[in-house]
Amino acid sequence: MRTRSVVAVLAAFAALLLVPPLAGGLTGGGDGTQLRGLRFLVPNAPGGGYDITARTAAKAMEDAGISGAVEVFNLPGAGGTVGLGRTVNESGNDRLVMSMGLGVVGSVFTNESPATLADTTPIARLTQETEIVVVGKDSPLRTFEDLVAAWTADPAAVPVGGGSSPGGPDHLAPMLMAEGVGLDPPSVNYISYDGGGELLAAVLGGKVAFGVSGLGEYADQIEAGELRVLAVTAPERVPGVDAPTLKEAGVDVEFTNWRGIVAPPGLDEAGRAELVAAFTALRESPEWAEALERNGWQDAFLTGDDFGAFVQAESDRVATVLRNLGLTA
Numbered sequence: 001m002r003t004r005s006v007v008a009v010l011a012a013f014a015a016l017l018l019v020p021p022l023a024g025g026l027t028g029g030g031d032g033t034q035l036r037g038l039r040f041l042v043p044n045a046p047g048g049g050y051d052i053t054a055r056t057a058a059k060a061m062e063d064a065g066i067s068g069a070v071e072v073f074n075l076p077g078a079g080g081t082v083g084l085g086r087t088v089n090e091s092g093n094d095r096l097v098m099s100m101g102l103g104v105v106g107s108v109f110t111n112e113s114p115a116t117l118a119d120t121t122p123i124a125r126l127t128q129e130t131e132i133v134v135v136g137k138d139s140p141l142r143t144f145e146d147l148v149a150a151w152t153a154d155p156a157a158v159p160v161g162g163g164s165s166p167g168g169p170d171h172l173a174p175m176l177m178a179e180g181v182g183l184d185p186p187s188v189n190y191i192s193y194d195g196g197g198e199l200l201a202a203v204l205g206g207k208v209a210f211g212v213s214g215l216g217e218y219a220d221q222i223e224a225g226e227l228r229v230l231a232v233t234a235p236e237r238v239p240g241v242d243a244p245t246l247k248e249a250g251v252d253v254e255f256t257n258w259r260g261i262v263a264p265p266g267l268d269e270a271g272r273a274e275l276v277a278a279f280t281a282l283r284e285s286p287e288w289a290e291a292l293e294r295n296g297w298q299d300a301f302l303t304g305d306d307f308g309a310f311v312q313a314e315s316d317r318v319a320t321v322l323r324n325l326g327l328t329a
Helices: 002-018 050-061 078-089 102-110 144-153 170-180 195-204 215-223 269-284 288-294 304-324
Strands: 039-042 070-075 096-101 121-136 160-162 190-192 212-213 226-234 254-265 298-303
Touching: 002 070, 002 195, 039 050, 039 078, 050 070, 050 096, 050 121, 050 195, 050 215, 050 254, 050 288, 078 096, 078 102, 078 212, 078 304, 096 102, 096 195, 102 170, 102 254, 102 304, 121 144, 121 170, 121 195, 121 215, 121 269, 160 170, 160 195, 170 190, 170 304, 190 254, 195 215, 212 226, 215 226, 215 288, 226 288, 254 269, 269 298, 298 304
Parallel strands: 039 070, 039 096, 160 190, 160 212
Antiparallel strands: 096 254, 121 212, 121 226, 121 254, 121 298
């Protein structure tokens, strides 16, 4: 009996060592001190839009003195719904937030996720940005007109890559483009990559004819001349980007991506208010203003219940688009 008791104690101690403590008990932020113990879950691979947004926000919060050290970690899978499920399962943890956006909205439908964004606590919408149609510097497609000619001649021979699973922004944008140039969306040869990092390698390696992604993910490669932008999906030309809008190129499509922050369900009012206050302080900081300009992001700040209503409206809109495209029942 004594031996079994000692073994049980040792096993329990080992379990405590193996399981990282939740940071929900840490305090700070709401009373004017730094928010401490914050963890950022990124639901896709390093290098994607959610990853860049989370790491940029974390650094700006640290540099502005809004928070202590912020841990950013990646949990990719199923278009972001693996990370969404983890977030939903962390009920009551007010020191965990998840970077998300339109891509996760679509993935909930196309991956038939049991966890939905309605199960989370909405904190803030941070940014919006144009999608870009991009090719490698050595691509034979020199203009958007070249792309349309090749694409409409043989859709299967012109694969398009995106850093979203079906239903995400990098998927919806080319599907709407296809409709705009007279192609049947199911004929499009779309290849899904887990985030912008994997997509970048595919574009540069010639594995896809062109890619569709957010401008901020590839700003450095565009500036360095490694990538060439053929068109932007925004309603107006983007300063510093030598490319027409889709409408200028003869395709009646406008499309804008957005990104934001959600937290687990079950937060008390104080915990939720503290997170909203922290991201409000981020939005008002010069560090974040510089990050917006550097990444080509537009400020789209919206918090709390207003953000929750926006996410629900986006869910309804994406469900309708996917049905119209024949991609869901």
